[in-house]
Amino acid sequence: MTIASIFTKASKTFHSYPSYSKLLLLCTLSGGGVVAYAELQSDSRPPSVDPNEPRRKRVVVLGTGWAGTSFLKDLDALKYDVQVVSPRNYFAFTPLLPSVTCGTVEARSIVEPVRNIIKKRRGEIKFWEAECVKIDPANKKVFCRSSVDANLVGSGDFSLEYDFLVVATGAQVNTFNTPGVKENCHFLKEVEDAQRIRKSVIDCFEKAILPSLTDEERRTNLHFVVVGGGPTGVEFAAELHDYVQEDLIKLYPTVKDIVKITVIQSGDHILNMFDERISTYAEKKFGRDGIEVQTGCRVVKVTDKDITMKVKSTGEVCLVPHGLIVWSTGIGTLPVVRDFMEQIGQVNRKVLQTDEWLRVSGCESVYAIGDCASIHQRKIMDDISSIFKAADNDNSGTLTVKEFQDVVDDIILRYPQLELYLKSKHMLSVTDLWKDPQGVDREEIDIEGFKLALSHVDSQMKTLPATAQVAAQQGAYLARCFNRLEYCEEHPEGPKRFRESGRHVFRPFQYRHLGQFAPLGGKQAAAELPGDWVSMGHSTQWLWYSVYASKQVSWRTRMLVISDWTRRFIFGRDSSRI
Amino acid sequence: MTIASIFTKASKTFHSYPSYSKLLLLCTLSGGGVVAYAELQSDSRPPSVDPNEPRRKRVVVLGTGWAGTSFLKDLDALKYDVQVVSPRNYFAFTPLLPSVTCGTVEARSIVEPVRNIIKKRRGEIKFWEAECVKIDPANKKVFCRSSVDANLVGSGDFSLEYDFLVVATGAQVNTFNTPGVKENCHFLKEVEDAQRIRKSVIDCFEKAILPSLTDEERRTNLHFVVVGGGPTGVEFAAELHDYVQEDLIKLYPTVKDIVKITVIQSGDHILNMFDERISTYAEKKFGRDGIEVQTGCRVVKVTDKDITMKVKSTGEVCLVPHGLIVWSTGIGTLPVVRDFMEQIGQVNRKVLQTDEWLRVSGCESVYAIGDCASIHQRKIMDDISSIFKAADNDNSGTLTVKEFQDVVDDIILRYPQLELYLKSKHMLSVTDLWKDPQGVDREEIDIEGFKLALSHVDSQMKTLPATAQVAAQQGAYLARCFNRLEYCEEHPEGPKRFRESGRHVFRPFQYRHLGQFAPLGGKQAAAELPGDWVSMGHSTQWLWYSVYASKQVSWRTRMLVISDWTRRFIFGRDSSRI
Ligand SMILES: Cc1cc2nc3c(=O)[nH]c(=O)nc-3n(C[C@H](O)[C@H](O)[C@H](O)COP(=O)(O)OP(=O)(O)OC[C@H]3O[C@@H](n4cnc5c(N)ncnc54)[C@H](O)[C@@H]3O)c2cc1C
Numbered sequence A, B: 001m002t003i004a005s006i007f008t009k010a011s012k013t014f015h016s017y018p019s020y021s022k023l024l025l026l027c028t029l030s031g032g033g034v035v036a037y038a039e040l041q042s043d044s045r046p047p048s049v050d051p052n053e054p055r056r057k058r059v060v061v062l063g064t065g066w067a068g069t070s071f072l073k074d075l076d077a078l079k080y081d082v083q084v085v086s087p088r089n090y091f092a093f094t095p096l097l098p099s100v101t102c103g104t105v106e107a108r109s110i111v112e113p114v115r116n117i118i119k120k121r122r123g124e125i126k127f128w129e130a131e132c133v134k135i136d137p138a139n140k141k142v143f144c145r146s147s148v149d150a151n152l153v154g155s156g157d158f159s160l161e162y163d164f165l166v167v168a169t170g171a172q173v174n175t176f177n178t179p180g181v182k183e184n185c186h187f188l189k190e191v192e193d194a195q196r197i198r199k200s201v202i203d204c205f206e207k208a209i210l211p212s213l214t215d216e217e218r219r220t221n222l223h224f225v226v227v228g229g230g231p232t233g234v235e236f237a238a239e240l241h242d243y244v245q246e247d248l249i250k251l252y253p254t255v256k257d258i259v260k261i262t263v264i265q266s267g268d269h270i271l272n273m274f275d276e277r278i279s280t281y282a283e284k285k286f287g288r289d290g291i292e293v294q295t296g297c298r299v300v301k302v303t304d305k306d307i308t309m310k311v312k313s314t315g316e317v318c319l320v321p322h323g324l325i326v327w328s329t330g331i332g333t334l335p336v337v338r339d340f341m342e343q344i345g346q347v348n349r350k351v352l353q354t355d356e357w358l359r360v361s362g363c364e365s366v367y368a369i370g371d372c373a374s375i376h377q378r379k380i381m382d383d384i385s386s387i388f389k390a391a392d393n394d395n396s397g398t399l400t401v402k403e404f405q406d407v408v409d410d411i412i413l414r415y416p417q418l419e420l421y422l423k424s425k426h427m428l429s430v431t432d433l434w435k436d437p438q439g440v441d442r443e444e445i446d447i448e449g450f451k452l453a454l455s456h457v458d459s460q461m462k463t464l465p466a467t468a469q470v471a472a473q474q475g476a477y478l479a480r481c482f483n484r485l486e487y488c489e490e491h492p493e494g495p496k497r498f499r500e501s502g503r504h505v506f507r508p509f510q511y512r513h514l515g516q517f518a519p520l521g522g523k524q525a526a527a528e529l530p531g532d533w534v535s536m537g538h539s540t541q542w543l544w545y546s547v548y549a550s551k552q553v554s555w556r557t558r559m560l561v562i563s564d565w566t567r568r569f570i571f572g573r574d575s576s577r578i
């Protein structure tokens, strides 16, 4: 029994030395080229609960996306009574969703069951597969409903009480109320969306090739339209182009010349949130590939047959027949979050507003992280007098360089825009701010001079983008705060309070931008790296492979993703309609 | 660019020497233990069509299951104008469907796109993803409808004309018109069924664990019922048991003691089409595993809450609450086949009747293979006088041993039950038939004696089971007949015609039974091998792995299936609800 013994032995080895052997396997599989990434090692001793201990505070987490999962991965669950609610019992690695639409990667390779993730944590974390339908901040309760729609017995409605609530429910697709979008467009937000798109692409080909169709009908069915020229839309268009050129035209040779992909973008350029070099490079590449880019056009209506589009510059309206539309134009508010916002007086906003410590403004004990929230960063100019007063140690009415230097670290922690401003002006030290308009160093500065010196700092304030990176960093930050809550109450680690006395308990959340990719198909990608670096071409695609493999949430998904890529290299993508 | 070059090189190598390198890869992956299996090597030169050649005969094939695909894999498509119609654009390896229900193997690993299969053939084969909705044998036409339900332009209705029609549409699930089955049960016939079951199993667990349920409700939701104790039902029950014990109870520890699996079987034993030793072994193993087997019970009604079941022996009726039911009780007729049968006068039958050459009885130029058909084997006693006459060379009114020996090969070809009869009576030679009732050899025999000697032969006639093995052998047989049609018209290769003169053009179809497996979970399987061998236990499971890996339709699916098994050994099965 050779196979038997090999498998049994392998299996045993893996169970006794999981990390080493998995690492070994990964290196073997990946040719050793993948960035090594240390998975969080966790001790799985059962929690020791002392009956005399005071009741642990109840933390309820809503959502298991990037923000929620990252919070759970870092939270010390021995300190709290943790319950997690999410309608999906898995975490999905969204950056690879566009790859799933064309079968470059399988849906299952990018998801990890939440229960697998929490099983590895010390302490008990309860998970309920349910949707939160109402947050009741007055009574510190959330109401939930099971997301299982099968005909099973028992009520799926329940409520949970919390001491702390972490809202990490993400966002939903924004249709801008354009008529017909919900009924006739695909979205690309959930794993199921990607699976549906994959099936529909094949549907378009199978229908177009039937003997009963006219050439015009074939052409319509094979017109793939992407609305939205952001990273997701562009990546999908690129993936689809590769899929068609590398795999599908070999299987459907009679229609190979009539397949068309169009990207409709309301702005003047695609990828306009990236560096200009990247957006130009992408447009050129798409031009060479035959992917049509229609910029400056707004979709005003969609039917099952065509898209009505308005050219912004001329006001001209045109009809575009389509086979499949993928709508990817940004994010909107979930109903449960909208309702919560109305209760706490945050109306007319798209996302929950939090302070710099990620606590929902006006709502003790509720935190919000990820796409459903945005930080309200205080302006330095709003607090300028308090800052001046706090810095002016000797109450002289003027500030010396020394006095300023004493508080500058606290200012930068509290108002990170100051650091960005110094960088943008290429100032190496804060004393450069002390120069008068003629560039001469000053000894002291009064409040008016101080205001003038800092008057442009707030222009560097940025709303954080709705990305996985931000969500993950926020989750990890919040977990760290929760873990150190007791300690930090006694030993505050935050910056000086300028408007009140004392110190803040924690440092405020600070985002570190690690760069962003835009895969462009044809084994090319573009990347914006920290420090204004831009990288484009084949090697960037390999960087993309390494980073995305390394960022996987578990060794399992990492191995699956790598083996999917390998399989694609060898056998191409699958075209079965399942 | 290390990874880049490795991948690119690997990819190139694979494309230049596909078979060698794939073999190498497989051996590496599988630890060399898998039975080597030579994939059909096909020459992909473009077909050379001579305009002066007469029009090639049009062959239309309905269905791309085991029978249809095996026909297409062997058909010489240069000789015919071939069109294939099937609502699914892939071939599915059904024996692994039960493994898909629990994620031991992924759905995509067991399917191969039809277009990939036909691309490898010499000659052009057209494929239409559509359902045949009507066969019109009078006009030699089939009417088809696109199976794409997306909102695409163009009519999906078309018709095809044929010279030869091959019906290989398989069968559908048989509910025996039991009320509530269609609405409340899962079937296990298509890939999508398996995917749905997988999701529903997780649904049951996620719902059962919610805080709002009573213990009774949890118990009901975690009661998994399998109706039908045939190989599919038994294998599903075993797979589910493994999934629950090896993976799910670790993730849902609080409900681990209330999960229950029940198999309801109307016969007295499960697996009653197998050798008795196997069925006893299976029942014992299920007993040890805690899988309840209810034999002698017939389900009379199903609702969303419970199953009504009648105990056959006592007539007692009982209600069984359930969380999920998988209905697996045999096969019924597809509407399109039923309609066709009515047109050709084959009413009141479950499947199409064909002659021993697989041609639909009473219908020139239509062939039927696989689950939708069954061979009407002529009885030897019906033709006994003609046989006697044909054998009686000298018209003496008696048959000598020599005369009989001259035709016995033809008789065995035409009436294979004779060979089975000889085997069952342990007769080494046909002359043993010549013995008189006292066991004394005779020189000659008259018609009455001849009738007596062969009177029990027809008891060995068997209807072939509805299995993949039969379907695949029939497809290959029919392709061979089609390939040799012209040659054999001139050089008939079949047995002597006893009722008329001359020879049959082809040998009739002959089934070779290669054995059958019944996986029983816990890394054990049972197998019935040719020659009345029976094998049970762990080693049989390893035989099962080897055989199923070797039988895959392509190297791609073979690699995927093996890597799925490997992944399961290392990481367990996935429990994400997608
Ligand atoms: C196709 C695509 C590609 C992307 N590519 C990138 C990329 O390359 N790089 C990058 O940085 N970012 C990328 N993003 C953005 C990134 O996915 C999001 O910014 C990130 O997922 C936000 O994390 P989140 O936890 O706030 O929300 P999500 O990850 O969306 O998670 C929300 C969670 O809340 C749950 N939930 C929803 N409603 C409720 C409810 N009522 N009650 C309880 N739970 C609920 C959901 O099930 C989910 O688990 C991409 C997004 C998409 C859609």
Ligand SMILES: Cc1cc2nc3c(=O)[nH]c(=O)nc-3n(C[C@H](O)[C@H](O)[C@H](O)COP(=O)(O)OP(=O)(O)OC[C@H]3O[C@@H](n4cnc5c(N)ncnc54)[C@H](O)[C@@H]3O)c2cc1C
Residues within 6 Å of the ligand: B062, B063, B064, B065, B066, B067, B068, B085, B086, B087, B088, B094, B095, B096, B097, B098, B130, B131, B132, B133, B168, B169, B170, B171, B188, B189, B190, B232, B334, B336, B369, B370, B371, B372, B466, B467, B468, B469, B470, B471, B517
């Ligand atoms: C879960 C399961 C496990 C099994 N395990 C085994 C096993 O271990 N060993 C074994 O030998 N057998 C097994 N079988 C039985 C085996 O799958 C069948 O006997 C075999 O598939 C029959 O082949 P077929 O080609 O006749 O039908 P199928 O394989 O069912 O193929 C029918 C084809 O016809 C197509 N079709 C359907 N309707 C139409 C229409 N109207 N027009 C055109 N095309 C149509 C379908 O899409 C499909 O492509 C199993 C079956 C199941 C369901």
